[in-house]
Amino acid sequence: VVIGIIRLDRNEIPYPPPERVIEASKKGLLDVNRYPDPEEADQLRRMLASYSNVEQRCLFLGSGSDSLIVQVLRLFSRRGRVVTVDPTLSFVTRETGDRETKLLKIRISEPYCSLLVRSFADELKDACLIFVDNPNNPTGTLLLDRGSVDELCEIIDGVVLIDEAYYEFSRFTVADMVEEHANLVVVRTMSKAFGLAGLRVGYMIAGEDIAKKFSSQALPYLISKPSIYAATEALRNTAYVMENVRSVLDERERVKEEASKMGVKVYPSQANFLLMRTHEPSLARRLRDYGIVIADLSGQMPPGFARASIGTREENNALLQSLKTLFESDEDLPHLTQ
Amino acid sequence: LFSSRDESREVKESLIKIGFIVNPVAGMGGCVGLKGTDGEAYRQAVELGAEPVTPKRAREFLSHITDQKNLTIVTAPRDMGESVLEAFALDFSVVGSLSSTVTSSGDTKKIVKEMLNEDICLLVFVGGDGTARDVHDAVALEKPVMGVPSGVKMFSSVFAVSARAAADMLYAFMKGNAEIGEAEVLDINEEAFRHGKLDIKLYGYLKVPRAKEFMQSSKEPAHAGGSCEENKKAIARYMVQNMTENTLYLLGPGTTTKAIAEELKVRKTLLGIDAIYNGVLVGEDINESGITSLLEKYSAVKILVSPIGGQGFIFGRGNQEFSPKVLRTVGRKNIIVVATRDKIGSLECLRVDTGDAELDRLLGGYIKVLVDYNEEVLLKII
Numbered sequence: 101v102v103i104g105i106i107r108l109d110r111n112e113i114p115y116p117p118p119e120r121v122i123e124a125s126k127k128g129l130l131d132v133n134r135y136p137d138p139e140e141a142d143q144l145r146r147m148l149a150s151y152s153n154v155e156q157r158c159l160f161l162g163s164g165s166d167s168l169i170v171q172v173l174r175l176f177s178r179r180g181r182v183v184t185v186d187p188t189l190s191f192v193t194r195e196t197g198d199r200e201t202k203l204l205k206i207r208i209s210e211p212y213c214s215l216l217v218r219s220f221a222d223e224l225k226d227a228c229l230i231f232v233d234n235p236n237n238p239t240g241t242l243l244l245d246r247g248s249v250d251e252l253c254e255i256i257d258g259v260v261l262i263d264e265a266y267y268e269f270s271r272f273t274v275a276d277m278v279e280e281h282a283n284l285v286v287v288r289t290m291s292k293a294f295g296l297a298g299l300r301v302g303y304m305i306a307g308e309d310i311a312k313k314f315s316s317q318a319l320p321y322l323i324s325k326p327s328i329y330a331a332t333e334a335l336r337n338t339a340y341v342m343e344n345v346r347s348v349l350d351e352r353e354r355v356k357e358e359a360s361k362m363g364v365k366v367y368p369s370q371a372n373f374l375l376m377r378t379h380e381p382s383l384a385r386r387l388r389d390y391g392i393v394i395a396d397l398s399g400q401m402p403p404g405f406a407r408a409s410i411g412t413r414e415e416n417n418a419l420l421q422s423l424k425t426l427f428e429s430d431e432d433l434p435h436l437t438q
Numbered sequence: 439l440f441s442s443r444d445e446s447r448e449v450k451e452s453l454i455k456i457g458f459i460v461n462p463v464a465g466m467g468g469c470v471g472l473k474g475t476d477g478e479a480y481r482q483a484v485e486l487g488a489e490p491v492t493p494k495r496a497r498e499f500l501s502h503i504t505d506q507k508n509l510t511i512v513t514a515p516r517d518m519g520e521s522v523l524e525a526f527a528l529d530f531s532v533v534g535s536l537s538s539t540v541t542s543s544g545d546t547k548k549i550v551k552e553m554l555n556e557d558i559c560l561l562v563f564v565g566g567d568g569t570a571r572d573v574h575d576a577v578a579l580e581k582p583v584m585g586v587p588s589g590v591k592m593f594s595s596v597f598a599v600s601a602r603a604a605a606d607m608l609y610a611f612m613k614g615n616a617e618i619g620e621a622e623v624l625d626i627n628e629e630a631f632r633h634g635k636l637d638i639k640l641y642g643y644l645k646v647p648r649a650k651e652f653m654q655s656s657k658e659p660a661h662a663g664g665s666c667e668e669n670k671k672a673i674a675r676y677m678v679q680n681m682t683e684n685t686l687y688l689l690g691p692g693t694t695t696k697a698i699a700e701e702l703k704v705r706k707t708l709l710g711i712d713a714i715y716n717g718v719l720v721g722e723d724i725n726e727s728g729i730t731s732l733l734e735k736y737s738a739v740k741i742l743v744s745p746i747g748g749q750g751f752i753f754g755r756g757n758q759e760f761s762p763k764v765l766r767t768v769g770r771k772n773i774i775v776v777a778t779r780d781k782i783g784s785l786e787c788l789r790v791d792t793g794d795a796e797l798d799r800l801l802g803g804y805i806k807v808l809v810d811y812n813e814e815v816l817l818k819i820i
Contacts, residue, residue: 186815187783193813203813204806209786219804223816381599382606382649398649400783403599 106418108409109384109395110297111237111266111373115344115412117295117334124333125299128326136325144328147335148303152275152288158311163322165265165289165302170195172285172304173229175313176259177201180228185215187238187400189263192231208236208243212367212375215243217251228258234274235266238397238407240369242272249274253281259310260284266371268293268345275305282308292372293341294334299327348372352410358420362427373409380404380426390422454560454612455510457553458530459573461565462517462541464589465491495588495601496522496564502605503528508612512556514549517541531556543572550576560611560647562586562604567625570594574623574642582618582645584608593624595748596644607647616647619666619780620693622746624756640691640709640746640756648780669778670694672811674701677742677776686736687714688721688729688768690743690757694776698742711759726761733767740772741765745788745807747781752819753801754791762794770800775807782809788819 116122141161149156162168170191173182179200184192186205193203204227206220215232217224224230230252234244244252244262252260264286267273275286285306291297301323306314323331334341356366356374365377380386381403384396395407408419463483500522503509511530513519518541523530533556534549546563550573553561560582563573566589577583585597586604598604610616625641674697681687689695691709699706704719706712713721713732721732733739741760745752752775753760765773775788790801806814 201812204816205814206816207818209818220816379599381603382610385606385610385649398784399780402784402786 104391106392106411106415108411108415108419109393109407111292111371111407111409112297113292113295113344113348113372114410114415115295115347117330118340121296121330121334125326125330128324128329132325134325135321136323136328138320140325140328140332141323144323144332144335145303147332151335151338152273152303152305154275154278154305158278158306158308160304160306160311160314160318161323162287162302162304164291164300165263165287165304166191167300167322168287168302168304169231169261169263171314171317172259172261172287172310173231175317176229176310178228180258181226183220183224183227183230185232185236185243187236187397188231188233189237208239208241212236212239212241214241214245215248217244217248217255221255224252224255225257227256229261230256230258231261231263233263233265234272235270235370237265237371238373238395238401238405239375240367240371240373242270242370244274246274246277249277249284250281253277253284256283258283262286265289265292268341269349269372270370272370278305278307283310285310290331290334293345294331295341295344296327296330296334299324299330301327301331348410351413351416355408355410355416355420359423362420362423364423373407376406376408377404378406378427386426387419387422390418390425392419392422394419453508453510455512455556455558456608457550457556457558457561458511458513458519458523459546459549459553459561459563460492460496460514460517460519460522461546461563461569461572461588462490462492464565464569465495490517492564492588493517493522495586497525498601499562499564499586499604500526500528502602503608505609512553512558514545514553518545518549543568546572547576554580560584560608562608564588566592567594567623570596570623570644571625571641574644577644579620579643579645582611582647584611584647593626593638593749594641595621595746596623596646607649610649611647616649617665618645619648619778620644621646621748622756624746637758638755639758642709643693666778666780669780669810670697671701673776673778673808674698676811677774677808678702681717682738682740683716685715685738685740686720686732688712688732688739688741688760689714690741690760692744694744694778695742698776709756711757724759726759726764729759729761729764733764739768740774741768742774742776744777745775745781745785748784749789750785750787751789751791754789754793760792762792762797765792765797765801770805773801773805775805777807777809779809782807782815782817785817788817790819 145159146156149159173195181202183204186207232243235242260283264273267288278284287304290301359366367375383406384394387394397405506528511528512533513523513530514534515532515536520532533552536545562584563569564586570585573583584604586601587597598607620643623641623644625639677698678701689712696706696708702717704714707723710723721728743752746755790798792798802819804816804818807817809815
C-alpha cells in the first residue's frame with residue numbers, strides 16, 4: 101500500500117486494536133519455533149463460545165472466516181446443487197466443489213430488503229447447500245430474519261451456511277439456532293469489528309450434522325500463535341470493540357446523510373460499508389484520482405454502483421469532499437436522487 | 439497521494455492510433471421535434487432553427503483528453519472531425535474527402551473504411567443510432583468502437599453515458615484496463631414510432647471496450663469465468679452437453695447463441711433465427727411463418743435466447759419472429775435464456791415486449807439464465 105491512499109474498499113474497520121492486543125500478539129512470536137499449543141487454541145474456542153452464547157463443542161476455528169466457508173463448500177457441495185444470492189462473495193462461485201456441482205444464484209434486486217425464501221422453495225428443496233451472507237455484501241442488507249432461516253433449514257435437506265461477518269454491526273445473529281437445526285452453520289470473523297483482519301481469525305458455529313463431519317476433517321494447527329494470543333486478549337475485554345462499532349455506525353449514518361444530500365443514492369446498511377449509486381459508471385475509478393479507493397461493482401451490478409467502507413472521520417470527510425468536487429466538475433452527469 | 443490526476447492518466451509508452459469521426463448533423467432533430475436528421479429532415483431541422491449539437495459534444499470529449507503524448511488521431515475532413523480537433527493540441531491527420539457541404543451517411547461509411555486502412559486500433563464516433571448503423575456497416579466486428587452520445591435516439595448499447603465517461607474509457611483502453619465486449623446496434627422503426635409504437639430492430643453488433651473492474655481485492659465479486667469469449671464458450675459447452683435429443687432448438691440472434699451453434703459445428707445467422715434438430719441445421723434465418731411450419735412438424739421445441747445488453751429484452755427487440763403465437767405454442771417452460779456474466783451482471787432485470795400484454799404478463803416472474811458452465815442466475819422478467 102502506497103502511503104497516502106485512503107482505502108475504503110475492503111470493509112475493514114479503520115481503528116487498530118488496543119496496545120494490549122498487539123503486545124499479546126508479539127508474545128506469540130517469542131517461541132514461534134514451536135507449534136501452537138492445542139490448549140491455548142481451546143481456550144480461544146471457549147472464549148469465543150462464551151462471547152457467542154453457544155456451546156464450545158459446536159465452535160470451530162479457522163484461518164479467517166473465508167477458509168471456513170471454503171471448507172464447508174468443499175465438504176458439502178460435491179455433485180449437488182449449491183444455491184446462493186447474487187451479488188455475493190466471488191470465491192463462493194469459484195469454490196463450489198467440482199464441475200459436477202451446479203450453482204444457482206438468486207438475484208436480489210432493489211430495494212434490497214429480503215430474500216423471500218418461500219418464493220424459491222422449489223429451487224431450494226433439492227439443494228445440497230445454500231450460502232447467504234447476512235448482512236449481504238455488497239448491499240449491506242439483512243436478507244434473512246429468524247423465521248426465514250427456520251424455513252430454509254426445514255426446506256433444505258442440505259446445509260444452510262450463513263456468513264455473519266458483520267454481526268457486531270448488525271447485532272443480528274442466528275448462531276443460537278444451531279441447537280435446533282443440525283444442518284445450520286454460521287461463520288463469523290474477528291477481521292471486522294475486532295480489527296484483526298491481518299491476523300486471520302475466523303470461527304464457525306455448527307449444527308450437529310456439520311460439526312460431526314467437520315471434527316473428523318479438522319486440521320490441528322489452523323491458526324498461528326500470534327493470532328491465538330491476540331484474539332484471546334481481544335476477547336478478555338470487548339468494550340473497545342463496542343466503542344469502535346458505535347463510532348463506525350455514527351459515521352456510517354453521517355456519510356449516508358451527507359452523500360444523499362449530494363444526490364448520491366445511498367442504501368440503508370446493517371454493516372460497516374455503504375452501497376452507493378450514481379449516474380457515474382466509473383465512480384471508483386474517478387475517486388482514485390483523489391487518492392480514495394472504494395470498491396468498483398461494475399460487471400456484477402447494474403452501472404453506477406459502488407461500495408465504500410466507513411473509515412475514520414477524516415477519511416470519510418475526504419470521501420465526501422471528493423464526491424462533492426467530482427460532481428461539481430461534471431455538469432453533464434445527472435445525479436440520482438432518492 | 440499516490441497519484442495526481444495527471445499521473446494516473448499516464449499511458450503506456452507505445453503509440454496508440456485511434457479514429458475520430460463526428461456526424462455533424464446528428465442530434466439536430468431533437469430540439470425541433472424531428473425524429474432524425476437524414477436527408478430532407480436535416481434541411482427541415484435547419485429551417486426550424488436547429489443548432490448543431492455534435493461539435494459541442496465532440497469538444498467536450500476532447501477536452502477531457504489531457505495526456506495526449508502517446509495518442510495519435512486519424513480524423514475526417516472539416517466538420518466531421520478536423521474543425522473540432524484544430525482547437526486542441528492533439529496530434530492528428532485527416533483522411534478522405536467530402537463531396538458536398540452537407541455530409542451524408544455515405545461519407546461516414548467511406549471515411550471510416552479509410553480510417554481502417556490507416557490501422558487504427560479504436561474508432562470513436564460522435565453521433566446517435568443512425569451514425570452507429572453507418573459505423574457498423576463500415577467496421578462490423580473488425581475493430582472496437584466507442585460512441586460519444588450525441589444523437590436524438592440512442593437505443594444502441596455502444597454509447598458511453600457521457601462525453602466524460604467516453605474519455606475515461608479511452609484512457610482505460612489505452613492503459614490496457616479495458617476488455618473488449620460486444621454491444622448491440624439497434625435501429626428504431628420510425629414509421630412504427632410515428633404510430634406510437636416503439637419497434638426496435640436489431641441491426642448488428644459492434645465490438646466495444648468495457649472497463650475491467652479495478653483494484654479488486656481477492657474477496658470481491660468478479661468475473662470468475664475469465665474473458666467474455668471464454669465465458670461464451672463455457673456456456674456453449676454446457677448447453678450442448680445438456681441438449682435434449684429429438685428436440686427442436688430455435689436459436690435467437692446474438693453472439694452467445696452463435697457460440698452454441700459453433701460448438702455444434704452448425705452455421706448461425708447472427709441477426710436471425712436458426713433451427714437445430716439433433717445437431718443438424720433444419721432452418722436458417724427463418725421468419726415467423728418458417729417457425730410456425732417447424733412447430734407443426736416437431737412436437738418438442740425449445741427456444742434459446744440471449745437478452746439485449748443494457749436493456750435486458752429477451753423478446754420483442756430484434757427477435758420479433760418469436761411472435762406471441764409462437765411463444766404461446768412453445769410455452770414458457772421451454773424458453774432457455776443464456777447470457778455472459780458481464781451482460782447479466784449489468785442488468786437490473788429481464789424484459790419482454792411481445793406486443794401482447796397478456797402474454798407479457800404470463801412470461802413475467804423469475805427465470806433461470808445460464809451464465810457459465812453449470813452456473814445459473816435466477817432473474818426476474820418484468
